[in-house]
Amino acid sequence: MKPAEGSTVIGKSVVIRGELSGEEDLYIDGDIEGTITLKESALTIGPNARVRADISVRDVTVFGHLTGNVQATGRVDLRQSAIVNGDILAGRLSIEESAILKGSVELKSNSEGKSKSATPAATHAAPVESGAPLFTQPQA
Template identity: 70%
Template sequence: MKPAEGSTVIGKSVTIRGELTGSEDLFMDGQIEGTITLTTSRLTIGPNARVNADINVHDVIIFGRVDGNIKATGSIDLRQTAVVTGDVLANRLAIEESAVIKGRVELNPTGASAPQSS
């Protein structure tokens, strides 16, 4: 799997603990524990990645394992090898055959208003 051109790459031998923030596309193939915030960018979680973090991004493509809640203002794309344990909130969600998701899924397409509680 090759990272998208122009993406910052975090290799499979890298481990990060803490808060990761930025404003550019990121390809993550290592391990991270904490939070990931890329509200205007795309995050790609590679096949070797092990993420134990809450994620807040514009778009995310997942090939690896994520334990944590995911919020995407754009789309979430779970590829065949993806395993996600946590709640998912997005405008769009694509799940390939064999991908696994364990948690609550909430879709809020662009332009639709969120349900209001009384």
């Protein structure tokens, strides 16, 4: 995995404790603990990363380990090597096969600010755990 051109890079030997905020795309491959706020930018959590933080971003792509809640106005992508423990609130969500997510998911419409759920009273989806099938075949 290579950082996108123009991204700020936090390398795998870097350890940061505290608050990260900014207005440019960020690629993390190190060890981060705290909060990450990139309201108008994209975050990539690289394959070597260990992030323990609540995250507020436009878009996030996860290849590594993330423990914390995610709020994304755009898209959350969990790649096959991702391990995520936390709740996700996003406009869109993509989960590759073999990615692990333990937490709840709520999808929001960007234009209306309303939840995309089957029932208006529902605030969170049921937790999804590794190995649990998302869909089952109907019995004949």
